[in-house]
Amino acid sequence: MKKELACQVQDIPEIIQHALLRYGARKKINHRGYLRYFKLKTIQALKDHLKQEELLYLIDHSNSYLIQSHDGRTIITMGKYLNH
Numbered sequence: 001m002k003k004e005l006a007c008q009v010q011d012i013p014e015i016i017q018h019a020l021l022r023y024g025a026r027k028k029i030n031h032r033g034y035l036r037y038f039k040l041k042t043i044q045a046l047k048d049h050l051k052q053e054e055l056l057y058l059i060d061h062s063n064s065y066l067i068q069s070h071d072g073r074t075i076i077t078m079g080k081y082l083n084h
Helices: 014-023 040-049 052-060
Strands: 007-009 025-030 033-037 064-069 075-081
Touching: 014 033, 014 040, 014 052, 014 064, 014 075, 040 052
Parallel strands: none
Antiparallel strands: 007 075, 025 033, 033 064, 064 075
16 A cells, blocks of 8 residues: 655745755646655755755755746745655
């Protein structure tokens, strides 16, 4: 039986939104948009480019996600995975 992911819609910090849009993995969810989320490989790759406190902040928000419009211009919704 496959475990369902639980999520909570809420604002996430703007800096995390920008990091997701720039570096987050992208998965097409329908004809209108993409899911953006952090993969472990992404965080590991950013490790060498961030200060220690920035990296810890990113790790604290690594369960964040956002839904981006297909054209990339709009954030439709955002939140955090609760069981990530």
